[in-house]
Every structure is written in C-alpha cells, then in structure tokens.
Amino acid sequence: MKDDHPYRMYYDSLEPAMLSKIEEFSLFGYGEVSIVDLWQYLTKKKWKKPEPSIRMHQLVHDILSVKVSEFMTFATIEAYRSPNWFTEVDEDELQELLHPKGK
Secondary structure (H helix, E strand, C coil): CCCCCHHHHHHHHHHHHHHHHHHHHHHCCCCCCCHHHHHHHHHHHHCCCCCCCCCHHHHHHHHHCCCHHHHHHHHHHHHHHCCCCCCCCCHHHHHHHHCCCCC
C-alpha cells in the first residue's frame, strides 16, 4: 500500500479503532470491507485536508463516526473510477479464458 499521507505515522495506533469500525460494518452485513479500504476512505475523503496539529482522539473520533452509507458511496465511486478490466483484455486472451484448449 503506497501511502504518503501525513497521518500515516498514526496508522498502527489507529488500527484498533479501524478494526472496531470494520466489525461494526460486518454486523450491518458489509463483511467484505478491509482495513485497507477503510484507510483509503479516511485518507482520500475524510482527511483530504490534513490538519498539522491534529490530536489522536480527533482521528479516533473520525474513524468511529464513519457511516456505512458514506463509506459505501465512496467505495462505489472508486469502483467506477478504476480501469475496466474487460476493455483492456485482448480478444484472443478473452477467448482463451472462455474456451481453454486443454478442456
């Protein structure tokens, strides 16, 4: 994970709060959320404009106050921004994947 966000130095200390939030998401039926996904949401959305004198309790509060709907909206938009794998696959490669020669 390439991460040069100013709050990266707090990552290890914030991990328990992020794990708690992921467990909460799981209780609501969103079990596929990873700590990396949550960190990306926080750094790209919630902490887009870092404060130089931020306190640890403010970061923990930000994590614990993430709403499932906010996170899912962000994840959906990020999914649309990612490259479309099927438009980048060569037609011969696609045929090989669909109809392997050995079978």
